[in-house]
Amino acid sequence: MPENKDSHEGPDLDAAYALKTPEDSVRLYRDWAASYDSDFASSMDYRLPQAVADAFAAAGGAGPVLDVGAGTGLLAEGLARHGIGPVDALDISAEMLETARGKGFYRELMQADLTQGLSIADDSYGGITSSGTFTHGHVGPEALDELMRIARPGARFALSINAAVYREAGFAAKLDSLGGALRDLRLEEVPIYGAAADPAHRGDTALVALFVKA
Template structure:
């Protein structure tokens, strides 16, 4: 299930493709993917956010089943909202009582969130092959208030193929970006994707 679903996820083309895949995957996502692959990316994102001084309220973009919120709470960060395109994935997250609130949104169509509504944004595994591309970065970053921080993971292969570096160079002058490369999976991973890496885009908003 893990490798087949991961390969399918990387081939997604439309928001409706994403809704269908994650509707079918939601109930066993934590066991068949996160546990089986030793999925460490949400923890790396949360740890980096906390170490760089990130504080709540935070919006978790591509919240899925709540792995990012769980990791943030381990770092002592609270006041977390979550958004995702999948109703079924958010239903699983809601059962864990990790978020203040959750809401459905297709990032490519815009979020029902005012500019500067949050002090922080995190995103783990949503900017990757078959998912969000660099054109979605401004929509995610616009909800961060001045003085806030965003930590957004981008799969390394996707970062290179989609020219995220060019999109970052075009961001407004009030957004300063640093980048960190991290592994996506831990040593207990299964399958052929275990050595994949991600870039953490750390965006400081002034």
């Protein structure tokens, strides 16, 4: 059952959507890492990581994959169901990465801020995935330049972008501006949560941006 929000004093979805800076994310996810899977993912019937993994697999995605904003590793678990690997994790929160590490789905775990330059070589990855990180108060479209740089030519992307911020936060314009640097762009709209979710968010959707680095 969803928690009664009035009695909830820890991190929750509304606090996450209200984040403003990377430092805010570090603080919130430090406190959320231990309970995120039970307190949020399970109680909200959080379906997005598996939906992104399914879309990546259906589009022919293959490793090595970088999962950005990897959190506790739910998307890597979804990729493992398709036999896709190896998968590396990148996240700004050391505590979320530690929770993910314990599950054993990632080859490497990197603590880094997606809004800054990444210490990863050009053309490193054959796939880039993300769920729940391009959303209210989190990471904006500026991160796409670095992700394009570290992807190999021909790399498959599957990135969820909260539908409510897709135009408003500049993702549509950014993908347009990348022009010939990418090909086969399509957007798949998927529910973020299932029927058991808090009614306030039950209808929320994300666009899974599927494209290939040219």
